[in-house]
Amino acid sequence: MLNEKTVSHSVECGDCPIRHRAVCARCESDELERLEEIKYYRSFEAGQTVIWSGDRMDFVGSVVTGIATLTQTMEDGRTQMVGLLLPSDFVGRPGREGSAYDVVATTDLVMCCFRKKPFEALMERTPHIAHRLLEMTLDELDAAREWMLVLGRKTAREKIASLLTIIARRDASLKLQTPKGSMVFDLPLTREAMADYLGLTLETVSRQISALKRDGVISLQGKRHVTVPDFGRLLEEAGDDSDGGMLA
Amino acid sequence: MLNEKTVSHSVECGDCPIRHRAVCARCESDELERLEEIKYYRSFEAGQTVIWSGDRMDFVGSVVTGIATLTQTMEDGRTQMVGLLLPSDFVGRPGREGSAYDVVATTDLVMCCFRKKPFEALMERTPHIAHRLLEMTLDELDAAREWMLVLGRKTAREKIASLLTIIARRDASLKLQTPKGSMVFDLPLTREAMADYLGLTLETVSRQISALKRDGVISLQGKRHVTVPDFGRLLEEAGDDSDGGMLA
DNA sequence: AAAATTCTTTGACCCAGATCAAGTGCGCGA
DNA sequence: TCGCGCACTTGATCTGGGTCAAAGAATTTT
Numbered sequence: 276m277l278n279e280k281t282v283s284h285s286v287e288c289g290d291c292p293i294r295h296r297a298v299c300a301r302c303e304s305d306e307l308e309r310l311e312e313i314k315y316y317r318s319f320e321a322g323q324t325v326i327w328s329g330d331r332m333d334f335v336g337s338v339v340t341g342i343a344t345l346t347q348t349m350e351d352g353r354t355q356m357v358g359l360l361l362p363s364d365f366v367g368r369p370g371r372e373g374s375a376y377d378v379v380a381t382t383d384l385v386m387c388c389f390r391k392k393p394f395e396a397l398m399e400r401t402p403h404i405a406h407r408l409l410e411m412t413l414d415e416l417d418a419a420r421e422w423m424l425v426l427g428r429k430t431a432r433e434k435i436a437s438l439l440t441i442i443a444r445r446d447a448s449l450k451l452q453t454p455k456g457s458m459v460f461d462l463p464l465t466r467e468a469m470a471d472y473l474g475l476t477l478e479t480v481s482r483q484i485s486a487l488k489r490d491g492v493i494s495l496q497g498k499r500h501v502t503v504p505d506f507g508r509l510l511e512e513a514g515d516d517s518d519g520g521m522l523a
Numbered sequence: 524m525l526n527e528k529t530v531s532h533s534v535e536c537g538d539c540p541i542r543h544r545a546v547c548a549r550c551e552s553d554e555l556e557r558l559e560e561i562k563y564y565r566s567f568e569a570g571q572t573v574i575w576s577g578d579r580m581d582f583v584g585s586v587v588t589g590i591a592t593l594t595q596t597m598e599d600g601r602t603q604m605v606g607l608l609l610p611s612d613f614v615g616r617p618g619r620e621g622s623a624y625d626v627v628a629t630t631d632l633v634m635c636c637f638r639k640k641p642f643e644a645l646m647e648r649t650p651h652i653a654h655r656l657l658e659m660t661l662d663e664l665d666a667a668r669e670w671m672l673v674l675g676r677k678t679a680r681e682k683i684a685s686l687l688t689i690i691a692r693r694d695a696s697l698k699l700q701t702p703k704g705s706m707v708f709d710l711p712l713t714r715e716a717m718a719d720y721l722g723l724t725l726e727t728v729s730r731q732i733s734a735l736k737r738d739g740v741i742s743l744q745g746k747r748h749v750t751v752p753d754f755g756r757l758l759e760e761a762g763d764d765s766d767g768g769m770l771a
Numbered sequence: 772a773a774a775a776t777t778c779t780t781t782g783a784c785c786c787a788g789a790t791c792a793a794g795t796g797c798g799c800g801a
Numbered sequence: 802t803c804g805c806g807c808a809c810t811t812g813a814t815c816t817g818g819g820t821c822a823a824a825g826a827a828t829t830t831t
Binding site for chain 2: 345347349350351353354355357358368369370371375376399402405406408409410412413415416417419420421422423424426427428429473474514516
Binding site: 430431475476478479482497498 | 817818819820821826827
């Protein structure tokens, strides 16, 4: 009976179509069951704000479908995106009261949330989950620092190429159909959102995308559907030597 | 006897003149004693590299005295500083093999290190320490994202002012002698290092510092010793609404 | 289907900050 | 005391990306 439960519970918690990154492969059935007890779903429409910076945040959770962004805004309206949340990404700051950023749905969004207090209690009792959370936070820290290099030292063209490589790498739809080095995916962001991520204006984003298209680095079907014939070439354009494990 | 040990061990581990941020106020004597067993000191001269990006890193630790930086470098030499390590700051990535960044001593530096394997083992057994590490990593993540706003959206003058507020807030020497809103501290970085932190050139850094001096926001004694007559004014110049708990 | 709204592209011009190039001043070893 | 080197400053000029403006393309509303 115990054995049966252990087997029937996979790492995917319950009915979520994603693998919760807060849950590790070593987590066992009773931990997953406790997670089931405190979880619930929330849906948002494109453009809706999930939570405002400074607001009390009484949940943590993962993106199930859709895209959300973390942004910071100055009083005069300048905004900087500091994080991009794709399906399976974790949101929330265990041990912290409020949100440090605005979290905004840029597409229709479904999140799988866990009530924060019981989640923290579960974390206290479950070293696996606490460890997994530290892992994830270290990953986010690496990503943030990588992005500091992009923001501080790369040219507009390199910035665009860097963003495209990140989206390409994370996009689920491409795992199958790549005829050797080529990639196809959809841009989940408007030109303005890309600009806010890259520290540019939307006009510059548009111009640089046109330039990459003109130079054959990418091609576009419509405004959002991107084809990358040679991913290695895109990496070069990004000024990025590492391939992030996608090639070779 | 147990009680005596608990009392005699303060949060400061052994003979370190700093409070290790990896150690929390709730840690008890036996945990601290195990830390004592695996700790050792390392000294570096100004300019020396503590560890290269990608190298195997078999320790974690805290800065005791001096300043170190975390930097990323592109193949063509463009450099971005992604972290500034002041006394008590933690270095190291529990659970990770190598260093993701170059760590460089910018002044003479003393670090208190713990051998990584036993530290990780201690972490496994000691939820306090694992929790403290998650706290610290979340702090670093907040700092990195705050810096993304600086890099992506602030002007050169605002960038300089932002850096000065950060250094001023962390500088130990000023806790005492502030005649109401004023601050005195030493710049621990060369103009070039500041430029690498801010995504600017050293010439622009120099010019903007001169401009802030001309406008009475700061004054300099020598090249490095800074006086800020009105910290609130400096915060305005940084485009920063929050005071980070230093005022009011 | 026409109209309104939103997203995107492209052009013309401008400016903050980069680049190139001298200097200045201080500390340190001979 | 000299002079060498390094950190810093300042000037002149250039340019990548911002700003302002206008006009497509999509999508939604009426």
